[in-house]
Amino acid sequence: MNSLERQKEVLAAASALRWEVGPNLHDSLMEALYTDAARISDRVLTRDDQQPSFDLDRTIDRLVTSRWLGFPLMAMLMAIVLWLTISGANLPSKLLSNFFLEILYPFLKQSSNAIGLIWWLDGVLIDGMFLAMAWVVSVMLPPMAIFFPLFTLLEDFGYLPRVAFNMDRWFKKAGAHGKQALTMAMGYGCNAAGIVATRVIDSPRERLIATVTNNFSLCNGRWPTQILIATIFIGSLVTPPLAGLVSAIAVMGVVILGVACTFLVSWGLSGTLLKGEASAFSLELPPYRPPRIWQTIYTSLIDRTLIVLWRAVVFAVPAGATIWLVSNLYIGELSLAEHAIQGLNPFGLLIGLNGVILFAYIIAIPANEIVIPTIMMLTVLSAGLLGVGEGTGVMFEFNSAAATAMVLQAGGWTLLTGINLMLFSLLHNPCSTTLYTIWKETRSVKWTALSALLPVGMGFLVCFAVAQVFHWFVGG
Amino acid sequence: MNRADLSSNCETCPAHHAANLKKLGVEMERYDYVVALAGNPNTGKSTVFNSLTGLRQHTGNWPGKTVTRAEGGFAYQGRNYKLVDLPGTYSLLSMSTDEEIARDFILFGQPDVTVIVVDATRLERNLNLVFQVLEITDRAVICLNLIDEAERHHLVIDDRSLARELGVPVVPAVARQGQGISLLIQMVAEVAIGELTCKPHRIQSESPVLKRAIQSLVEKLQVAFPGLPNARWVALHLLEGDPRMEEAVRSGELGNLFGRSALSQLEALPEVVS
Numbered sequence: 001m002n003s004l005e006r007q008k009e010v011l012a013a014a015s016a017l018r019w020e021v022g023p024n025l026h027d028s029l030m031e032a033l034y035t036d037a038a039r040i041s042d043r044v045l046t047r048d049d050q051q052p053s054f055d056l057d058r059t060i061d062r063l064v065t066s067r068w069l070g071f072p073l074m075a076m077l078m079a080i081v082l083w084l085t086i087s088g089a090n091l092p093s094k095l096l097s098n099f100f101l102e103i104l105y106p107f108l109k110q111s112s113n114a115i116g117l118i119w120w121l122d123g124v125l126i127d128g129m130f131l132a133m134a135w136v137v138s139v140m141l142p143p144m145a146i147f148f149p150l151f152t153l154l155e156d157f158g159y160l161p162r163v164a165f166n167m168d169r170w171f172k173k174a175g176a177h178g179k180q181a182l183t184m185a186m187g188y189g190c191n192a193a194g195i196v197a198t199r200v201i202d203s204p205r206e207r208l209i210a211t212v213t214n215n216f217s218l219c220n221g222r223w224p225t226q227i228l229i230a231t232i233f234i235g236s237l238v239t240p241p242l243a244g245l246v247s248a249i250a251v252m253g254v255v256i257l258g259v260a261c262t263f264l265v266s267w268g269l270s271g272t273l274l275k276g277e278a279s280a281f282s283l284e285l286p287p288y289r290p291p292r293i294w295q296t297i298y299t300s301l302i303d304r305t306l307i308v309l310w311r312a313v314v315f316a317v318p319a320g321a322t323i324w325l326v327s328n329l330y331i332g333e334l335s336l337a338e339h340a341i342q343g344l345n346p347f348g349l350l351i352g353l354n355g356v357i358l359f360a361y362i363i364a365i366p367a368n369e370i371v372i373p374t375i376m377m378l379t380v381l382s383a384g385l386l387g388v389g390e391g392t393g394v395m396f397e398f399n400s401a402a403a404t405a406m407v408l409q410a411g412g413w414t415l416l417t418g419i420n421l422m423l424f425s426l427l428h429n430p431c432s433t434t435l436y437t438i439w440k441e442t443r444s445v446k447w448t449a450l451s452a453l454l455p456v457g458m459g460f461l462v463c464f465a466v467a468q469v470f471h472w473f474v475g476g
Numbered sequence: 477m478n479r480a481d482l483s484s485n486c487e488t489c490p491a492h493h494a495a496n497l498k499k500l501g502v503e504m505e506r507y508d509y510v511v512a513l514a515g516n517p518n519t520g521k522s523t524v525f526n527s528l529t530g531l532r533q534h535t536g537n538w539p540g541k542t543v544t545r546a547e548g549g550f551a552y553q554g555r556n557y558k559l560v561d562l563p564g565t566y567s568l569l570s571m572s573t574d575e576e577i578a579r580d581f582i583l584f585g586q587p588d589v590t591v592i593v594v595d596a597t598r599l600e601r602n603l604n605l606v607f608q609v610l611e612i613t614d615r616a617v618i619c620l621n622l623i624d625e626a627e628r629h630h631l632v633i634d635d636r637s638l639a640r641e642l643g644v645p646v647v648p649a650v651a652r653q654g655q656g657i658s659l660l661i662q663m664v665a666e667v668a669i670g671e672l673t674c675k676p677h678r679i680q681s682e683s684p685v686l687k688r689a690i691q692s693l694v695e696k697l698q699v700a701f702p703g704l705p706n707a708r709w710v711a712l713h714l715l716e717g718d719p720r721m722e723e724a725v726r727s728g729e730l731g732n733l734f735g736r737s738a739l740s741q742l743e744a745l746p747e748v749v750s
Contacts, residue, residue: 003728006700010725013696014714017689025686026716032679037603040677044638045599047631200574282566286518287597287625292652 057288061162065285070166077159078255081150083248086227089142096138105131123328124321132320135373136312139224144305147223151189152300156291160185164283172278174263175270177206179281180213184262187217191430192437199441205276209266211438212451215430216258216265221312221368225425226251228372232405233418254426261427261458311433315367322363323374337378351460352420352467354412361424366432371425376404379411416470420463427459498551507549507558509668510585514578514609515593516602517564520621522546523651524593525561528661552665560587566601568608569718576720582612583706588668590616591660596626596633596648606642610676612709617663618646619656643675689715701731 018025064073108130112122154160160182168178179200187194194214201207218226230250235243270276326336334342337359345355360374408417429452430438439448513521529548546561562581563574582590590613594602610616620635639646645663649656666672693711697704704710710730713721724730 003700003731006696007725007728010693010696010700010714011722013693014711014722017693018715018717021683021686021689021715029679029712029716033604033607036607036677036679037600040603040638040641041600043641044634045631046634284518287629289625289652 060288061285064159064162065165070162074163074166075252075256077154079248079252081147081154082227082251083244084150085143085147085223086231086248086251087244088146089227092142092145093138096141097134100134100138101131105134120328123324128320128322128324129317130320132316132323132370132373133313136316136369137309139228139372140220140312140369141305141309143224143227144220144309145301147220148189148305149297149300152296153291153293156289156296158286158288161283161285165285168283170263171266174267175276175278176209176213176266177201177203177278177281178283180206180210180262180266183210183214184217184259187214187219189220191215191217191219191434195434195437195441202281203276203279205270205274206279208442208447209269209274211442212269212447212454213262213265215434215451215455216261216426218255218258218426219368219431219434221431222371222425223251224369225372226254226422228404229418229422229425232408233415236405237415250422254422257423258426265454265458312367312369316370319363319366319370319374323377326363327377341378350467351463352416352470353424353463354417356411357417357421357424361428365429368425368431375421376407379407379413416467416474419470420466423462423466424459427455427462429453429456507556509555509588510558510560511664511668512582512585512587512590513559513561513593514582514590514605515564515619516566516595516598516605519564519593519595519598519602520651521561521564521593524591524619524621524649524657524660525559527651527654527657528559550661552661555665555668557664557668565605567605568612582609583709586705587613588615589664591619591664592616593619593621593651596620596623597629597631599631599633607677607679610642610644611678611712612706614674614676615667616644616674616676617660617667618642618644619651619660620646620648621651623648624650624653642677645672645674686715700725704730 063069105126108126109122112126117125163185164178164181167181167184171178171180180198182200183194183197185194186197191214194217195211198207198210198214201210227247230247231243234250235247238246270278323337326340327338329336331339340359340362341355343355344358348354348356348358356375356378360371360378363374364371429435435448435452438451439445442448513525515521525546525548528550530550547558548561549556549558551557560581562578565575565578568575568579568582581587590609592606592609594606606618618638620633620638623633626633633648635646635648645667647656647660647663649660651657663672667674690708690711693714694707697707697711701707710721710725714725721730
């Protein structure tokens with residue numbers, strides 16, 4: 001008798017014996033489990049009779065998951081976190097960039113002159129790589145060091161499951177899984193992490209929906225872009241005391257648009273490519289736990305902030321070298337970068353952006369974090385603003401938003417460009433790490449391609465539409 | 477270190493064990509015992525994991541954080557332990573991938589000790605999983621976590637009675653503050669070495685008919701899959717008509733599953749993406 005026959009025999013015996021033991025075996029076993037659990041817990045558990053008349057957990061839950069207050073409270077918490085991040089990150093950002101650009105950069109330049117470094121090596125190493133790294137550290141570190149601990153505190157406290165609870169109804173309507181709210185929330189930290197987190201969703205159909213739509217959560221690489229552009233173009237529309245608040249609200253608007261896109265695309269996918277019913281699941285609302293503040297700050301600094309920062313630096317350094325090279329390699333009269341910018345400009349202007357922005361997004365595919373410095377550098381280059389910036393192909397950061405605004409306006413930027421850049425930063429292809437993660441998790445070229453092309457397509461459409469409306473109202 | 481080193485009074489004193497713990501992080505070249513961490517979602521498995529290994533596995537107050545395999549190690553009294561953080565599950569009925577990962581590991585990976593982390597504020601519901609794990613393995617330790625939360629909700633749990641009822645050691649703990657962790661380590665070590673033998677609670681209601689049916693199926697299973705651990709458990713689930721078990725028998729996968737050592741079971745778990 002071979003092993004296959006023996007296996008068959010086991011199954012045959014099992015189904016024969018199943019008749020003998022009766023059809024309710026599973027139920028009676030489960031019942032026995034529950035009876036024993038109840039018996040034992042009755043025996044070992046004593047309840048203090050003095051139940052407090054006021055239950056704090058219940059009261060908080062009633063507020064944060066209420067039909068009327070749930071969403072406004074969620075938006076308010078988000079706005080507070082953003083506002084703290086925007087207004088708190090300013091000063092340390094300035095200090096860091098002062099240190100890197102006004103102390104360290106001249107020092108490095110002098111040293112390289114002193115040892116007689118070849119001009120192109122000096123350019124690639126210091127003007128390209130070092131400045132890219134300096135920019136990423138000074139612009140990303142402070143907001144991340146504020147945003148991540150705040151987010152982790154909320155997570156530690158137990159707020160995330162309540163968010164999932166509030167959003168469940170909407171996800172169900174969109175034909176998606178309620179746990180997608182959790183993966184979405186993870187995406188606000190990092191889309192690649194959010195995509196790994198979709199493993200909590202059992203149904204492959206709903207997991208794919210969550211994977212494709214995760215990009216609509218602004219990741220930490222895009223927060224600085226949103227915050228900076230909102231400060232320059234939207235915050236400046238009002239008087240200074242209100243500027244911080246108005247900028248925070250503008251960023252909130254982009255976040256809410258992202259959530260709307262998540263629902264819309266989920267709904268669209270579950271009606272077309274990924275047809276099916278939303279599956280049921282049970283979500284436990286865990287008790288609130290007082291967060292351990294110092295421990296949370298420490299671990300979120302170590303685990304999230306520094307790891308994410310390191311990744312950004314790793315990607316920014318070669319990108320810095322690339323930028324320097326494309327701006328210093330000439331074909332005919334123009335550098336490679338200028339050729340590309342001029343080629344992309346007509347299409348860019350059509351959708352209310354410009355060639356610089358589109359080219360910056362191509363260079364910055366490895367990491368969203370370096371979009372803004374790339375844009376700044378390319379703007380200076382193409383607008384020929386002599387006397388501003390450090391030189392051809394040098395990435396730099398201005399110490400104040402006002403100086404940045406000056407350069408951008410000289411480069412032909414308008415309010416429309418700012419708004420559309422914020423929109424395009426939300427709606428464009430995920431970074432290469434995220435794409436690689438999608439491929440690794442789904443093992444499907446098709447879904448990876450869709451995850452990349454769908455948001456870019458949406459970005460082009462939305463920017464085009466906004467540009468048309470803007471021109472219609474404002475003229476020009 | 478060998479056994480002789482333990483002879484000094486200080487070393488054998490239970491109060492000494494915190495100093496004996498060496499957190500090894502992920503640096504686990506060789507190990508003497510494999511310890512699995514099981515439990516319902518959001519009971520603090522990852523927190524227990526972190527305090528034992530010194531790693532900083534992401535923790536947070538929401539169910540379903542641990543989706544990736546997490547392993548780490550610690551050394552205690554000269555022995556190396558490999559610790560595996562399993563995904564949190566409400567049962568081992570393999571309704572989903574994470575339940576299947578957890579079940580296959582406990583069932584076929586045969587960890588030397590399974591630590592079941594239990595939420596003290598949700599004792600009755602958590603006991604369901606405890607029973608299901610105890611059906612599979614004899615060597616388990618209960619970590620009765622979040623007793624501070626239980627106190628806040630005016631719940632008092634008699635951990636000694638619970639240990640008596642379940643037949644395995646019960647360690648009350650507040651993992652977030654590190655309370656109870658050293659006792660937990662000691663219990664894990666005692667169960668692993670075999671100083672402490674458990675007599676776990678088993679479901680009582682077994683009719684004579686069922687007993688006979690299980691018996692005859694176990695014999696058949698042992699012919700088809702010589703050396704199969706937990707044949708009784710597999711037999712019971714075949715009788716229940718568990719489709720996953722039937723499939724494992726039909727395809728012969730059952731043989732592959734238990735044929736692997738605990739270590740290669742680990743490799744079958746999803747990889748961490750970093």
